[in-house]
Amino acid sequence: MSQEKLAELCDLHPVYIGQLERGEKNASLESIMHICRGLDISPSLLFEELERSTNDTPAQKAYELLMELPLEKQEILLELLHKAVELI
Structure with a gap:
């Protein structure tokens, strides 16, 4: 999914999505909730997937x-x- 499409789904600015992806900005709780709503997932699922991907040592x-x-x-x-x- 493109940054533009994600931004549209989540009602966030595409530049902000790019900054999050590159680690230039930290997501606020409000932004995380926008992303979860846009992707139709729960915050717990989002963080579970993040943890799983970073703990693959x-x-x-x-x-x-x-x-x-x-x-x-x-x-x-x-x-x-x-x-x-x-x-x-």
């Missing part, structure tokens, strides 16, 4: 995998990780 992926396991297996993997770190 190897450590985050490992954490997510680890949290799927029972506590006993988490402890075993933690011991293995400590030993692996010592070897590096």
Whole structure:
């Protein structure tokens, strides 16, 4: 979607949308609400997607995998990780 189209949907100025995209401006709460209404999404969904896209590090992926396991297996993997770190 173009900046112009997003600006139109959200009732915001295209220049402002460009500044947000480039990190030159921080969005106000009011602007965030305009964006959410324009995209027909909830603020929680917007931030969930932002968090997901910024937390895609190897450590985050490992954490997510680890949290799927029972506590006993988490402890075993933690011991293995400590030993692996010592070897590096």
